[in-house]
Structure formats: structure tokens, C-alpha cells
Amino acid sequence: MADYETVVGLEVHMQINTKSKVFCECSAKFGSEPNSNTCVICTSQPGAIPILNKKAVEAVVKTGLALNFTINKRCTFARKQYFYPDVPKNYQITQSDPPLCSGGKLAIIVGGKEKIVNIARIHLEEDAGKLVHEIGGKKLNYSLLDLNRAGVGLMELVTEPEISSPQEALEFLKELKNIVEYLETSECSMEEGKMRCDVNVSIRPVGQKEFGTRVEIKNMNSISGIRDAITYEVERQKEVLNSGGRLTQETRLWDAEERITKSMRSKEGALDYRYFPEPDLVPFDLMDSFVEELRKQVLELPKARKTRFMKDYGLSEYDAAYLTSVRMIADYYEESLNVLKNEKSGVLAKKFVVAAKTLANWISTELSAKLNASKTSIADAPVSSRNLAKLVSLILDGAISGKMAKTVFEEMYEKSTDPEMIVKEKGLMQISDESAIVKMCEEAVSESPKAVAEFKSGKERAVGAVIGLVMKKSKGQANPQLVNKILMEKLKT
């Protein structure tokens, strides 16, 4: 049997993160009352004319700059014609040639090795509305049309057919999503349909130059679903070829429940979209200053930020990678760290690396566990970055123990309150007053003759019982390091 290699190309649609639609002034908000975000333009009334949203152009150019694209100064639009009720004009305004961005690339890491994926283009276009065929699982004998999404800006990114495994596709999409979320040019949520991806899959015998027959897969609603669909499709194609069959150029749908792809339509049924230049939107040139201004706005991308976190904050690669994996987490971290810097400059100067590390730990363990459990985004975290900073500062000052901090954090998460308040209210302040601890230690030693005797006979672990007694006496508030130190002094003399 022949050895095959996989060839994958991706077409990614991302909804552009602008307040209004791309060719009218309607809100682009998701989840509004059906047809409430519509006007004469996006419902295509007679005499309506599209007007271009400058912010949408900015978003596409910004994304292109971040992905090393060449920005085409000439901005032109085309009409792509097909009849469907969710496209009120019965043509979609899109870009043909040139697109706003040509020839970009994105580096991904697969199996520890870097691979550069070339991206052919990104162009700007409008989204379609939504047809509803059922309500509450009940199939209707008519269809309902919601045009809220019609005319929302989309950027379509098309890779070269250079992705050679399901895992590469997954990494590409994760990295792309991460960068675009960093740029805030799209929210990229696949659940809300703000990121959609069509996948072209073919296989060819290793060493063959010509591409095999290409199959387009649609209808995947998660990045892992895309990986699984490619995995399935590659196996399917291999089976067909190995059993002496022939592949047909077709569009297939991914069935997430059955975890298989199903044929939707063959290439023969492909539409002739009758593209032609959009006469309502005259071509114009982007000014150099416009592009340069956006270049300045292209923020630090995840990779650079990770390196900076390691260099400036002394974080491990693992911690830095976690924090920069999502822009909002990195922002939260830096906001919190700034609070520590500003308010505790003296303490922090000495313990900066400790503070940075402690804060990173709290975010990557306690906070992320809580957020994951309640499926909450860090943007909506009940614990503000300022309050988390205060908590860490209480720990670093020795005002509370690590164990107490966990109790305080529970309360902070429950009630969104200030840790200092909680500590005060609950009387959780750690006892670091040496004379008080000495007194408690003396009491505990005299009340635990057995443990003391064992300790003195060389059984060092026996000290635990004495420490426990001190902590009990202090209601858990004695500074454990101090207790340890004082007890040792007492017992060893």
C-alpha cells in the first residue's frame, strides 16, 4: 500500500470586532432580538447604498500586519452573486482581486519544531443573516429569517495548502485565534459563530508533486472538531484509494455526533458566482499614514509578550506561556502586578521575583481552577486584579499564611470582596508577635511531655504534635515559620 501525505488548506472566517456593521450603521451585536439590528441597507430596500465602515478596514489591515502580510493599498470590492434568503441583496459584497492583504505567514510549533504556514490572503466581506428552520427542536413548515447578522463585517483568511497534519491545523488555528484575540480584531468564538472554518483536505502519495482530489469540509464548530474531521477524512480518503476507488471533488459536512464526514454536494453543482466590481463602492487607495498608524497599534503579540514576561518578571517558560496563552489572562496578570508595584514599591523591590512568581501561581492554579469550574471568563472573574494583588501582598508581608490565604480567596471569589476586609472581619490576621508566640510555645511544651521526650530522644517528627498544639491555641493564626523557629530553640536547649 502506498504511503500518503496529507495536504490541508484552511479558509477561516472571522467576524470583525466593530460596533457597527460593515456597510451600514446598524449594531453588530450578537444575541439581540431578531431583526432588531436592521436598516434599509442591510435589508436591501430599493435605493439603499452600502457605505464602508472604516473601522472594519482597520481591523483587517491590523490583522494582516500582525501576520506579516503585504497590505494592498488599492481597496476594491466585488459582488458575489447567488440567491439565498439570508443574503438580502442576493449578492454578497466581498473582495476579489486584490484582497486587502496578500502573502502572510504564521509560525506554529508542532512536536517541538517550528513550521511556517504561508497564508495567501485576507479579505473583507459581509456576513449573511440567519435562517431558522426549527424552534425548540420542532421542525417548522416555513423558515424564519433573522437579518441581525446580515452585513456584519467578516475577514476571510485563506492559507496555502501547506498544512500537513490534523495537529498542524489545530496548532495553526489556536495560534491564529490567540493572535487575533490579542489584536482584538475579532472575538473568534466558534460557539457564537464568530469564527468559522472550511477545510480543504486531500492526500497524495509521498513524493508526488500534483495535488490529490480535494474535498471541502464544512460545519465544524470547534477547533478540536476540525482536527477530528481532518483525521477522519484523511483515513476515509486512504481507504477509498487503497481499495482501488476514486475520490470525487465534493463538499462534505462534518457530523459531530457520528464523528464522520458526509457528502453534501459534488463539484458539478458548483455555483458560478458571477463576480464583478461593486459599482456602488468606488475603489480607493489607503494612505501610507493610515497603514503606518495601524502598524504602531499592532500590539505586542503573544510570543514577544511571553519572552518579555520571562525576561522582565523572571517567570519560568511554563508560567509565561500559560499567562500569555490568552490575552485577557496576560492583561489581568500585568494589571495585578502593577498594583503590587505601585502600592508596595519598597517590599516589592526586594521580593520582585517572588511576587511575580506568587502572583503567577495564584492565577494559574486557584483562580483558573475556580474559573474553569464555573465556566467563567477571566474578564468576568469575581476577584479583581487589584484584589488579587492585595492578597498576594498580604502573603508576602507575612500578614497571613498560605493556608489562610486560601480561605480568604474562597471568600473573595464568593463575595467579590477586598481581602483586607475579610482578614479584618474574620480576625484572620496572622500572629507574628514574637512574645505572644513564645508564651504559647512554652504552654504547649509543658502540656506535651510525651512528644517532647520523643523529640529529645531523636525522633524529630514528634515536634509536629507540639506545633499543632500551638496552632490550635492561636486558632491557626500564629506565623508558622516563627512557631517553628521558636519551638526548635526551646526544645534544643
Place this chain on the structure above:
Amino acid sequence: MDEILKIRVRNLRAKVCSGEIKSVEIVKACFKRIKEVDSKIKAFLKLDEEHSLKQAAQTDNKIKTGAECGSLEGIPIGIKDNIMIKGESMTSASKYLENYISPYNAAVIEKLKEAGAVFVGRTNMDEFAMGGSTEASAYQKTANPWNIERIPGGSSGGSASAVSSGMVPFALGSDTGGSIRQPAGFCGIVGYKPSYGLISRYGVCALASSFDQIGVLSKDVKDAALLTSVIAGEDYRDPVCCPGERIDYTSGIDNPDILKTVKIGIPKQLLDYKMDGEISECFSKAVNKLELEGATIAEIDIAAYKYVLALYKVIMCAEVSANIATFDGIRYGHRSSSGRNLNDEYAKSRAESLGYEVKKRILFGTYVLGAKNYYRCYHQAQKVRTLLINQINEAYKKCDFIFSPATLQMPVKFGETLSEECDIFVTAANLAGLPGITVPCSFVSSGMPMGVHFMGSRFSDAKLFQIANAFERISGFDLNKYPVL
């Protein structure tokens, strides 16, 4: 016919503002005339006398209180039925839009309202402005007031007939390939299409987006300039509408030196086409008159005129096929009750409600944009369009205006067809985005009027009004002669 209807708009407005004439009197006179003659002409698709009189009465009350007088205060106007007036029907003379109510005002309507104009009624047209005779209206045929057995031209035939017969002092039209200037020629009035981008297209039902412009039909050039001053100007809602200060096209229109300094270009290509003998004669006389007044006459050579017809058809139909696609029966307009599935519903809704000419253009446009034909048809036409524009620009180095008859033949009887080349010298202005104006020239032996056409360079509209106004003065055409009906 009431004498009030023979007063030019600028004078009427002055009289309304001074209180000498009431707007109500003018509107009443219009409706009286309409009742007398429109049963023969059929220029209007819809009239609302009560509403118009109410508007007029409001104007009169406003004048009484001494409020500021708008630049068209109290003047009745006819509106072609493809321009949106909020809350009113807008059919574009198509069955498809029979029950459609405009949800908004066109930019020009906003401006007219602000200026105080009174809307009298909606004028007939070829369906979706596709045609040159107004016979393609889904509702009625409009007659030429000078001979009611003949067509008024089109597609703004309703507006042209209404102005020509004195039912309204002026009207709005739209011009995609001569749709204002050709019927103006046939009906003996002034018809003006601005430079592409001078007047906002927002709210005019699109035919071919890269050619469409709203324009005006009036009895004389000064009234056309006055109306243009009101409706022209920037509008962010139409991306092709050019920014700039509002211009008063009436100021300087009487430029006394224009005829002595102007260079008039006569295209050599006029000889390549069959022209009505009397039109040819009248045109020659017109050229002589201009020359006598001091104008320099230059022969110009625009070889690409021979492509005007073909490239107009290809590009216009291509744009039509996309623009009309929105009329699918889904959101508004006619929906067939017998569709078996989505595609069948589309097909039936459109088949039942669109006329022959519309279907023909959709089919042709769909063909020229098909993947197999795009390069040899549409793309090629765009290249030839550029060639034509370049040749015209070259010609403007030798002249200021290109002068021709408005049409190469006289209006035909209903059911007869005009030659395809009849108005190519007018259509060229749309292809090149240039301003053009038809001015009445003389009456031919049958008693029907013929008009001439000046085409200027892009955004030379103010100067175009000057030359048209000067020609009107020397033409000898009796503007006060109205058709006997």
C-alpha cells in the same frame, strides 16, 4: 390653461414669498390642468390632491407668519416613481413593487422638503427605468403632449410629458442612458443630467449603479439650474457622491461672454448614423446660430462612439442583473402563491411580476457576467469604456462642449421602435460620467419639437448651464408655446 402655470419657477417662488400668489392657487391650477389633460397624457401614476393642497396651505401659513422662505417654497413638483418618499408608494412602474411603501426619504426628497417644494404626484416611467418610450411601464402608456399618438420617450416619459403639458412647472427624473435628456428632447423641454457624483443617488431605485444620476426636467434652463442648486451636493450615504460646498448654479448663468469665448465641438461621427432630415437641418441652423454669436466651432473625432451602444448594453445589463436580484419576493414585493420550493418560489415571484424588458436585461446581464463570458464581454466593455473616456477627454482639449442633436429621430408612434442609435450621443455622457443637457431647439414641420444636447467635461455643470442658457436665448424656440390638448 391657467396663466399661473406659465410663470417660471424662480418668479413663482418670488411671488409666493412676497404673498402675491398663494401656493394653494398654484397647486390648484396644477390639479385643474391635470384633470383637464392627464386623461389623455397619463403622465401620473399617483396623485394626492388633498395632501398636496395641505402642504401648500402650510406653506402659505408659514409665509404669513413671516418665516424664512425656502428656495422652492410652495412650488409644485412631479417626482418620478423610482424615488423614495417616506410613507408613500414607490412602484418604479413595476408590478413587483405594486404595494411597496417607502420606509425612508431619498436624499433629494429631504432637500426638496427643506426647500419647501410641494409634491404633486408620481410620474410614469419604463419599469425600473428600463426603456426609452415609457411603454414598458407595467401600469399605463404615457403620451407625448405634442402628438398623443406618439411616445414621449423615456424612461422619464411621465416627468417629461407632465412638464411639457404644463401640469407641473418641473419634475425630477433619473438618467442612466439618456432617460431624462431623450424624453426632454421629444417633449420640447429642458432635461439635465449632472456629472456622475454631483447629486446623491441615496433613495433612487437603482438601475445601473455606475451610470444612474437623478436629474431635472423643466421648461427652461434657469429653472433647471435652480432645482439643481437645491438637490445637488455631498451626501455621505452615497459613496460616489462628491464632497464639496453647495453651489448656486443660477448665479452667473447669464454670463454675457460665454458665446464669444466658447468652443463647441461637433463630433464627426454624427455623419455615421442615419439622422432624421429635419433634425439634421435644425441642428445645422443651431450650429450656425452659435457661430454667428461668436462661438468657435470645431470638428472633433471620437471613434469610440461606435462602441457606445454595445458597451452600454453590456455594463448596464450586468449591473441590472445584480441590482434587480434583490427583488426576490422574500422580504417585500410580489410573492407568488404557488412556489413549490425556494427556487420555484423565486422563479415564479419574478416571472409573474417583472416585465419583458426587465427579464431580457437580467438574462443578458447574467450571461455577460458568467465565468465563461466575463472577460470577453464585461471586462472587455470596461476596457472600451476607458477608451471612450480617454477619447472624449482628448476631444475636450479642442472644445469646451460637445454638441449634438438630443435624438437622431423624432418620437415614433406607440408600438413602433426607435432605432437603437437614436440617442447614443446622449448615452455617451452616462458612460463617461459627464454632465449633459437637452435644450429645445425648434419645431419641425409636424409641429413637434426637437432638442439639442450639450455635453460638458466632468463637473463643468455650472458652465454647462451657462452655454445652455445662452443657446436658449438665441434659439428662437418659443418657450411659451404649450401643446394644445
